[in-house]
Amino acid sequence: MTRASAPEQSGHHTGKPMLSLVVPVLNEADAIREFVRSVDAAIEAAWNGASDTPDLEIIFVDDGSSDPTATVVRALRKNDARIKLISLSRNFGKEAALSAGLHAASGDAAIPMDVDLQDPPDMLRPMVEAWKNGAKVVNARRADRSADSWFKRTSSRVFYRMMNLISDQPIADDVGDFRLLDRDALEVLNDMTEHTRFNKGLFSWIGFETATVEYVRPDRNVGQTKWKPLKLLSLAFDGITSSTTLPLRVWTLIGALIAIGAIGYAGWLIFYTLVHGADVPGYASLMVAILLLGGLNLISLGLIGEYLGRVAVQVRGRPLYIIASTEGL
Known part of the structure; x- marks a missing residue:
């Protein structure tokens, strides 16, 4: 039987927390430096050097890149001990890469993020505040998806509605992997052994007290999306088969x-x-x-x-x- 560790008696997180940013990357050499700079700028703007400014570790999971992605991460690591690198032996897909990063996360909470900055770092403060108020999972909901293509918006809307009609546990609409996961929730996720991973479904299945913050999804900062229609279709099948019979x-x-x-x-x-x-x-x-x-x-x-x-x-x-x-x- 899988059990979460005992929560704090108060149900609130105080003091200076440790956050693990988990960033799967595939051929994203041009985006990594800007991502780290943007995260630092967002932390500085949100906390302004306050005593409760969270400590960070940024875990890049290189999912078999063929460009200098790993080289760029190593170069940044020379001057920044917060940056860490996991290199997979080949491309296993984003769901597996994300799982590798979550297993390695050592923080009080983990936040999966995309390196293209469509998961805006300035949402870190609202997510942390909701977490400090007692939520074990903080979903970041896309209030405006105009930055996405018509096909992606439409297919996503159809998929979420279909999933919530047939799945055993509903999935939050317009919420991707970008969310905060408390250490208790993270331990439960890391104990799950299924090979066909549909992380959005697992995030919903584990339960726990959940809060939601909303944001406007910006345009992709650098590079191109790696999600092609066939990959999205395969992910949809994985989601259906792993969430319901x-x-x-x-x-x-x-x-x-x-x-x-x-x-x-x-x-x-x-x-x-x-x-x-x-x-x-x-x-x-x-x-x-x-x-x-x-x-x-x-x-x-x-x-x-x-x-x-x-x-x-x-x-x-x-x-x-x-x-x-x-x-x-």
């Missing part, structure tokens, strides 16, 4: 309805034949029935295959990611 269970209902209809139709055919005799014509209706049932069978088999494939990945027991090297950890 309803797509499997619904076929029991569909099968029952078809069986009831088939029994009723068979009874009608017997009655019709007894009264009117055999009626040879019927090719069209026969083909419609065969094609309909064949199509439904293929869809149901495909869904079963999606779940079975993920079960096969899980039972192999391979690691979620492989760390080639770490620096500063």
Whole structure:
């Protein structure tokens, strides 16, 4: 049984906390220096050297970059001990890279962030204040997503609505990975062993007292998004299969309805034949029935295959990611 550590009696965090910023990166050499500068500027502007200014560690997780991303991080590390680097042996995907960073985080709270500054560092102070007021998880909700493309906004809206209709635990609308996770919540997440990771679903599933802050999502600062339509579709399938078994269970209902209809139709055919005799014509209706049932069978088999494939990945027991090297950890 997984248990969170005992919370503080007061339920509030006081004094000078330690924050772990977890930043997965893939071919982001041009964005790293600006990200660190922006974080420092936001911390200085928000706390202005106050005694409760949080200590930071910035954990960059290099997810198999082919550009000098790791070299840039190492150069910054020479003069900044807060910066740490995890280099994965190859590209494992953002969900795995984020999990690697969360496992390595040593702070009182961890905050996953994108290096492109679409997760604005000036939201750190509101998130920390909500955390100090007792929240174990602080979601950063995108109040305005006009910076995203029409396709991304629309597909995201459809996905969240569909997920919340069928998932066992609803996912907060317009909340990405950008959020604050208390150490108690982080320990529970790190104990989870599933290989097919859909972190947004896991963040919602663990529960805990949750607060929400809103922000306007800015334009991407540097580089281009690594999320292509096929990758987003794959992530959507991972989210559905890891959050609910309803797509499997619904076929029991569909099968029952078809069986009831088939029994009723068979009874009608017997009655019709007894009264009117055999009626040879019927090719069209026969083909419609065969094609309909064949199509439904293929869809149901495909869904079963999606779940079975993920079960096969899980039972192999391979690691979620492989760390080639770490620096500063």
